[in-house]
Amino acid sequence: MIDLNKLKDNPKLAEKLTAKGSTADIDHLFSLNDSKNTMQVELDDLKNKKNEISKLIGELAKNGENIDEDKNKSNEINESIDALQEKFNLAKTELSGLLLSIPNIPDDDVPIGSNEEANIVVSESIYTQKSDGLDHTQIGELIDGVDFNKATLISGARFVVLKGKVAKLQRALIQFMLDEAENNGYQEQYVPYIVNTESLIGTGQLPKFEEDQFKVDDNKYLIPTAEVPLTNLLRDTTLNESDLPVKLTAHTPCFRSEAGNYGKDTKGMIRQHQFEKVELVKFVHPEESDKALEDLTDNAAQLLDKLELSYRKVVLCTGDLGFSSAKTIDLEVWLPSQNCFREISSCSNFRDFQARRINVKVKNSKNKYIPHTLNGSALAVGRTLVAILENNYVEGEGVHIPSVLSKYLDFSLIEEKN
RNA sequence: GGAGAGGUGGCUGAGUGGUCGAAAGCGGCACCCUGCUAAGGUGUUACACGGGCAACUGUGUCGAGGGUUCGAAUCCCUCUCUCUCCGCCA
Known part of the structure; x- marks a missing residue:
């Protein structure tokens, strides 16, 4: 598996992949990775909120206080999480599939040629x-x-x-x-x-x-x-x-x-x-x-x-x-x-x-x-x-x-x- | 093939719905103490991904994947692997 970060730091590597016959769309890879990361930040944020509400509910319940409102709030957050999680998973699956399909990058001293x-x-x-x-x-x-x-x-x-x-x-x-x-x-x-x-x-x-x-x-x-x-x-x-x-x-x-x-x-x-x-x-x-x-x-x-x-x-x-x-x-x-x-x-x-x-x-x-x-x-x-x-x-x-x-x-x- | 048991951190092993990434012990690491090939003390000690210049921080992970629930190591389902017994077999 190639290292995306290495590829990002060194655009010339992409050319080498082409020389090896790879038709992978590197730009798509980067943008997919970026959007995956953006989603992960959002998702983690939502999950963090959910975790805090759950913790709060636990305390309220122990004291016998009303927890209905917080439960509703939590359920709403859960819906957002589900929707986003689905998109995130798709992006992640696509990304890892692509990464697994990209060949290794040839060394510098490997002669260029098609056959x-x-x-x-x-x-x-x-x-x-x-x-x-x-x-x-x-x-x-x-x-x-x-x-x-x-x-x-x-x-x-x-x-x-x-x-x-x-x-x-x-x-x-x-x-x-x-x-x-x-x-x-x-x-x-x-x-x-x-x-x-x-x-x-x-x-x-x-x-x-x-x-x-x-x-x-x-x-x-x-x-x-x-x-x-x-x-x-x-x-x-x-x-x-x-x-x-x-x-x-x-x-x-x-x-x-x-x-x-x-x-x-x-x-x-x-x-x-x-x-x-x-x-x-x-x-x-x-x-x-x-x-x-x-x-x-x-x-x-x-x-x-x-x-x-x-x-x-x-x-x-x-x-x-x-x-x-x-x-x-x-x-x-x-x-x-x-x-x-x-x-x-x-x-x-x-x-x-x-x-x-x-x-x-x-x-x-x-x-x-x-x-x-x-x-x-x-x-x-x-x-x-x-x-x-x-x-x-x-x-x-x-x-x-x-x-x-x-x-x-x-x-x-x-x-x-x- | 049949029957049963079980998968928790480097290891042993607690933990049956919230304060659990997880007790305790062992091991590892760091420092301290100690003059004798040892012992003791204190602290520390999982991994992955993301955000951040960084300090740091969020999420996820208790075999895997689903489900129930506001909340799951803990309850339910499926799968998988390991072990024991029986059968069969090189």
């Missing part, structure tokens, strides 16, 4: 970089480890079944990523995969992106990412400053309805309704969040280095930035079948945007402040699997397992069948 073409590549780390390779669906068939037909049979489109060594490889990747996260100081969590509306509002998926979520019940949704349960772990809490930074990690499946992505990546495992991911989440002191984003991105990038997968680091432009994010750095891994880099991790600094929504504060001996939150994938496991299949495939042999995973697996090659 991914304006993103800036900051670095590349190249190991081997094959091109025109087989894609993972073909390789999956050759090694008999990936089955989309069975997934379609039992569930439908955009699901996958992994078999044998490929399934084990995915499990090993998860284990590897969690171990690395722990080495980097993140505490592992096991969290619910179903969350309530409040949690999704807290991290910013709701109210605007309801159609992207899988709803399982009134007020209950499958998580689109572990960011949601992990970040909401601290909802409505006040932390001690000495607790910072809070660093959490979890492996979870992620569920996305991918509404509005018809025709995009329809083939293969790139865009699925269900995929595995290891997520990193941090709560840090506001002054530390820039550094924290770098560290977080490094934590994710190191995984790709250890897996010896080629990747590049990209700063997302304003138009490509997620709703809640002030700055996002994507890691994109090389896919030989597509001859391009594809997103495999997204590391974001949310500043105080989510923290305000989830009402988390930090106190020290002097005062209270709102911490900054960050998160990033480390990594998207499904896409990592795709990258390994495609990059490590050798014709006539099969898929070679990255050596860093050897301690998790009792094989180093997934052979072709026949």
Whole structure:
């Protein structure tokens, strides 16, 4: 949630919102806020009168005096209160609805642009970089480890079944990523995969992106990412400053309805309704969040280095930035079948945007402040699997397992069948 | 799924219509006293929103939302969460 006062003090911020694609009417927001406040003053004043009369009635009644006149007066005031309260509530509801629908303000160093073409590549780390390779669906068939037909049979489109060594490889990747996260100081969590509306509002998926979520019940949704349960772990809490930074990690499946992505990546495992991911989440002191984003991105990038997968680091432009994010750095891994880099991790600094929504504060001996939150994938496991299949495939042999995973697996090659 | 109990401030826990934002204790903080690793004394100690340069001040909050009433932590309704017992179950 953005800070209205900050927006008021700095009109330039409104332009940045526009650069992010927000169509919010900021002036309307201000006037709505003003009229809400005016009403609140009036309302409080009326309630104050009412309270005083009630107190008076109490005293009069105790002394056995006549209270009819004051009761009438009080009833009149109550009518005024009811009328005004209704208007006030409407204004308040509208205001909070609008505020929840306004995206975060991009950082100053975020490139301006309307789509991914304006993103800036900051670095590349190249190991081997094959091109025109087989894609993972073909390789999956050759090694008999990936089955989309069975997934379609039992569930439908955009699901996958992994078999044998490929399934084990995915499990090993998860284990590897969690171990690395722990080495980097993140505490592992096991969290619910179903969350309530409040949690999704807290991290910013709701109210605007309801159609992207899988709803399982009134007020209950499958998580689109572990960011949601992990970040909401601290909802409505006040932390001690000495607790910072809070660093959490979890492996979870992620569920996305991918509404509005018809025709995009329809083939293969790139865009699925269900995929595995290891997520990193941090709560840090506001002054530390820039550094924290770098560290977080490094934590994710190191995984790709250890897996010896080629990747590049990209700063997302304003138009490509997620709703809640002030700055996002994507890691994109090389896919030989597509001859391009594809997103495999997204590391974001949310500043105080989510923290305000989830009402988390930090106190020290002097005062209270709102911490900054960050998160990033480390990594998207499904896409990592795709990258390994495609990059490590050798014709006539099969898929070679990255050596860093050897301690998790009792094989180093997934052979072709026949 | 069935039956019951209950949600009060950081914690324990009083409080069944007005003087209750709420006793008391614990804990926290500040100061004082005390020459000994402790004890005692005094004061202070919720949050949100609004108004005001500020001192300060108004409103709201006793799980949530409605209702009754001039007035609700207290009475009524709905919801929700927690706990106990039974059933079922990985």
